[in-house]
Amino acid sequence: MRDSNLPGPDLLKTVLEPLLEDFQYWFTRSREFLETEQLSFMSQQEQSDLLGRIKQAQEELNTAKMLFAATGGQVGIDMATLMPWHHLVKECWSVAIRFRSQQTDG
Template structure:
């Protein structure tokens, strides 16, 4: 017999999963927008122009995918989840944004 913490009656596991997914999607959205803003202020000495363009393309594509996932989530009549194959590249992209931010700070760039 396993232990499971009490869940409020009004919050089923599906509802909790949906709330968690919503929060995660919001976080991704914020970081993707932050990445685009950082790229707008990123000097070539921090990241070469060709790498900036690649990162920007990935961020723009990820925003489109995220928008589609968010729309599907809102339209779904039941709570839903996303596969790790979908989330993993977004997570890697978020890490790229963190790394860009850290590199800009190391180079003394005032962050927006």
């Protein structure tokens, strides 16, 4: 008998699949941005560190997506895994906002 406290596969597919795609989109966009722009408000090391964290998150995300697909959407992802990705995306948004703000001020 299935544990009624666990989300069903339909719910996982409806919620988790688009969330993983969103993470993929933002990590890809942020990676391309950091690989093509030199940010005056970040040191080269800070920018490199952020890029490295994005690359690591992309590897983790790809693994999670493969596991999700291999199980037919039967497996969820722990919040302890999702929260650092969420914080990283927010950090990337902040960097992009600051960059755009400097572009319009200059």
